[in-house]
Amino acid sequence: MEEPAPSPETATSSVTPTTTPSRAEAVINVGVDPLPGGFNPHMQSDDSTLTRSLASLVLPSAFRNDAMDEDLLVSAGPVEPTPMAGETLPQTIRYVISPEAQWSDGTPITGADFHYLWQGMTGTPGVIGSAPYREIAAIRTSPDGRTVDVDFVTVVADWQQLFRHLLPSHLLQSDAGDFSSALIDDLPASGGRYMISNIDRSRGVVAVNRNDRFWGKAPAQTDRVTFREIRSVTQGVEQLHTGQISFLDVTPAETSFEAYSLMLDTQVRLLDQPRELTLTMSTSSSLLEEHAVRAELHSLLDVPLIARLAAGRSADLNVPPHTRARSVEQGPPELLPGLTGEEGRPLRLGVDSADDTAIAAARTIVDLLSRFGVAAEVTTTDLADLTGNLLPAGEVDVVIAWERSAGDPVELADQWLCPPTPESPRAGNLSGYCTGETDVMARSLLNGDVEASEGRAFFAGENAREHVLVPLLGERRVLVLGEGIVGPDPDLDNWTAGISTVASWRKQ
Incomplete structure (x- = not known):
């Protein structure tokens, strides 16, 4: 609901104002x-x-609601790829920026802003939607900065989703080394x-x-x-x-x-957003690398209870579909108590220290697991540290964070595309889970060979077997006009x- 651009159409109402407010009143x-x-x-x-x-x-964004933003761009579309190093790449998209397009400080919007976003999306842990940016081989800009050619190593069918929310590169580090921290307290232009x-x-x-x-x-x-x-x-x-x-x-x-x-x-309205608080099990974890252990952990999660205690309410709660949790009467689990007992170490749940909902969910899970003799503890730090250091190093076993859940092709590819290496910083695929089949499907979604519905069914089945992602709480909002x-x-x-x-x- 928050993604669409502001409507350029004149607003309508059943009440017609008789006077125009002054600038001070507006x-x-x-x-x-x-x-x-x-x-x-x-x-x-x-x-x-x-x-x-x-x-x-x-x-500014190149496309909004899948339509080219005619305020920013004169044109955008495929052109004949230019051979690079003796090899012809499969796809080049050319963006022509409007001569009038400028930042609020008067600096023109140029290809440098496209390049900065590309560098930030491919070099920063914990970004959203990095998968198609990782398929870019080069960005070439005309001398005046207004014509931008983006070369891809593979075809990206939904290329219109790239270069949304460009950032003012002239006010930031040229190598995007500040990508995760530069906008903590401001959007500078x-x-x-x-x-x-x-x-x-x-x-x-x-x-x-x-x-x-x-x-x-x-x-x-x-x-x-x-x-x-x-x-x-x-x-x-x-x-x-x-x-x-x-x-x-x-x-x-x-x-x-x-x-x-x-x-x-x-007027009051409840609205569900395509975002869920999700428990992700890391396959880099020495405790959770085996499928059977992940399945056992999943069986101990009482999702409705976790959702209520994490959100702090029982009314107007969006509880994702879930499997029935194991009860104490069914007997103790077989694997996790031994792995986390005297001869092992506690299961570590990583959460963002600024996310109260995730912290409440993690503490609830620690208490739930203790009833089954499973030792667990919460590790609080920032998401940059979790995704850049602790997850790939295997120092946390689980991460609990909000993730997009719309299930479009780019989003699915981002969530399941194999990391460059098991030790790589995580973005999109926080679990690090990777097989030849999942990587092929993720790439097929990116290049348009597979429909989104087929991709959703495939990954839903994979997750049901492998127990990598467990949605805990859907985002529900209340709007009041x-x-x-x-x-x-x-x-x-x-x-x-x-x-x-x-x-x-x-x-x-």
Whole structure:
């Protein structure tokens, strides 16, 4: 829901404003979850509704909703590949950037920005969607920087998914060595309808202003949008009542839907996002390298219980499909108690120290396992350390983190494509699981030889046999539309996206 670009169409409403607000009044206030650890939409550690929405408002993309962004590009498509080192590569895509396209500091958007993103996506652990970028052999740019030729070592059928949310390379390290850390507290320049004017972590506020250098056909309808942390249902209800916020997009609590639905002149909607808190078993682990041990661990996981305790609620809970957990009455497991007992070591569950939900899930699992005589402990660190160091070194056995779950071809390939080596830093395929069959299927999805439905069925069967991924909790959100906003449609149920469409909103 947060991926679509802001609609260029004029917003509609059953209420027609009689006066146009002044620039000082043209401010929309939105309630959101607590601010994420960073704002890089390509990093798994930063992935959140707010991060994705800000990226759609601030950062330029070659394609949006599978359609070329005509504000950024004049054209994009295959051209005759140029031979390299005596060999003709199978695919070259040429992007021609609009002469007007520029960052908010006046610097042109060029091939250097494409190159920076490619380098970051292939050289940084814990990125989202690295698989197609790993198939790029070279990026060649014309002298003026506006024509960009991307050469691939294999055909990538869904090449339109690449180069979304370009980053301002002129303000970052040329070799993308800062890719995981440069956007912790800011998006330093804009190539979209808005630009970030302030991030105040102490107050939990992100403010964006209309980007006056935006050259496109449909500039933002509202001068300023402020996103404010809402930490409780009581706070959300109060701020909607007083008009301090006009829209809310947050993770629900136990009573959220009931409390917001009681309010007059509000519309409330629950929305599931294609993202799940997932337990991934590492095949680099000395404890879990054997299929039988992974199967036994999976049998001990009570997914509904883990979901409730991780989310801290039982209402409006999105529990993924799961197998029935082993009960104590069925007797103790045969393998894990011995592996983690006096002669072994505890099972180590790695989680991001900034992710409270993942930490709660991990602690619940430790307690569940203890009932079966399995020793386990939680290792908290950042995802960069988990994916770059601890997982490939076998120093953690399991990682619990949020992962995309839409199941499109690129996403499936990213999740199952074999790492370059077992010791390589992890991105996409956090488990390190690799067979000839899974790698062939992942590559077939990338080059379009296999339909997404066939790929989903294949990997679902593989996972059922091998017990690599266990979804624990689906992301469910509550949206609340209060008074004072003219949005994409008068009926909230007809909105195709949430706060990522804020550029088309205006004050009523």
